[in-house]
Amino acid sequence: MAEKKKVKVSVVIPTLNEERSIGKVLDMLPRGDEYEVVIVDGLSTDRTVEIAREKGARVVMEKRRGYGRAYKTGFKEARGEIIVTMDGDLTYPAEMVDELVERLEREGLDFITCDRFRMMERGAMNFTHRLGNWILKVAARLLFRVPLNDSQSGMWVFRREILKKMRLTSDGMALSEEIKIEAFRNPKIKAKEISVPYRPREGEVKLNTWRDGWNNLKFLLKKRFSPGSLGEPEKF
Numbered sequence: 001m002a003e004k005k006k007v008k009v010s011v012v013i014p015t016l017n018e019e020r021s022i023g024k025v026l027d028m029l030p031r032g033d034e035y036e037v038v039i040v041d042g043l044s045t046d047r048t049v050e051i052a053r054e055k056g057a058r059v060v061m062e063k064r065r066g067y068g069r070a071y072k073t074g075f076k077e078a079r080g081e082i083i084v085t086m087d088g089d090l091t092y093p094a095e096m097v098d099e100l101v102e103r104l105e106r107e108g109l110d111f112i113t114c115d116r117f118r119m120m121e122r123g124a125m126n127f128t129h130r131l132g133n134w135i136l137k138v139a140a141r142l143l144f145r146v147p148l149n150d151s152q153s154g155m156w157v158f159r160r161e162i163l164k165k166m167r168l169t170s171d172g173m174a175l176s177e178e179i180k181i182e183a184f185r186n187p188k189i190k191a192k193e194i195s196v197p198y199r200p201r202e203g204e205v206k207l208n209t210w211r212d213g214w215n216n217l218k219f220l221l222k223k224r225f226s227p228g229s230l231g232e233p234e235k236f
């Protein structure tokens, strides 16, 4: 009997009511035995889950709220050696997955984070979000000495094995900066930032500018000065 081919790449996407875009995102992703898509759904009340299943994605339900919580659950479900992440809202270039995976391998990298700012399309981000992103980036650079242009990007490409070397605690949006800090601060992890296009969102905005921005800043301060207060890191 032929052995089942091993999954090489798991694309993990958290979703909360993304029915307008999730189908299009899934259509843009590469297909084949080497790939799997894991949708981590936060109990969407629209057709997100139905569409994702129709398109052949594996859907994992995570009723506990939060972007970070969804990803930590998704990482445990992923079977691929390489994990790729993105939003379900059509903002990130799903068509670049292959190219980025190839780059990770060719350059012997462990972690890639995709910078959204250098190639951002018109209308993709309003002024307030740009300002918030700038403040958070400067804070991350000052507090952790990480050479990031975009500390909040949600598109990462990494080897699953490095999760064991990371201390990931955030259940919220702050997981995005936390995973980058963990990757760039660890001398055993070869990390790089690469620019990709970033497009206007489809569907309703979920981010609460002031609440999430402030929480992300508070998180950076706690991680720097009182990491014990963040709780137990996730076990992978």
Ligand SMILES: Nc1nc2c(ncn2[C@@H]2O[C@H](COP(=O)(O)OP(=O)(O)OP(=O)(O)O)[C@@H](O)[C@H]2O)c(=O)[nH]1
Pocket: 013, 014, 015, 016, 017, 018, 040, 041, 042, 043, 062, 064, 065, 066, 067, 070, 086, 087, 088, 089, 091, 154, 201, 204, 205, 206, 207
């Ligand atoms: N499972 C789950 N997914 C979530 C949750 N919050 C957000 N998401 C999804 O996580 C991804 C990122 O959230 P976004 O709302 O796009 O956040 P953002 O990109 O910072 O902001 P906007 O795109 O401007 O709204 C999207 O695919 C959301 O549907 C949650 O609590 N649980």
Ligand SMILES: [Mg+2]
Pocket: 087, 089, 091, 201
């Ligand atoms: Mg988004």
